[in-house]
Amino acid sequence: MLSPDTEEVLAAFGEVLEAPYMIYERSRTSVMRFSSFTTEDGTEYPLTLKFDYVSIFRLVAV
Numbered sequence: 001m002l003s004p005d006t007e008e009v010l011a012a013f014g015e016v017l018e019a020p021y022m023i024y025e026r027s028r029t030s031v032m033r034f035s036s037f038t039t040e041d042g043t044e045y046p047l048t049l050k051f052d053y054v055s056i057f058r059l060v061a062v
Contacts (some may be wrong), residue, residue: 034047
């Protein structure tokens, strides 16, 4: 069993200890948009950064 002081300190750090998961969740559910790019043949594509379970993050043309 923890002392009351120890429990108070751990409770105070709750938000800090949960931050990595919160950052992960926000990254996983967001889509970041960047300037579009044009290929050598003149085709223009929008560029986004989205979460991908296989490669974590990857730049993709959509």
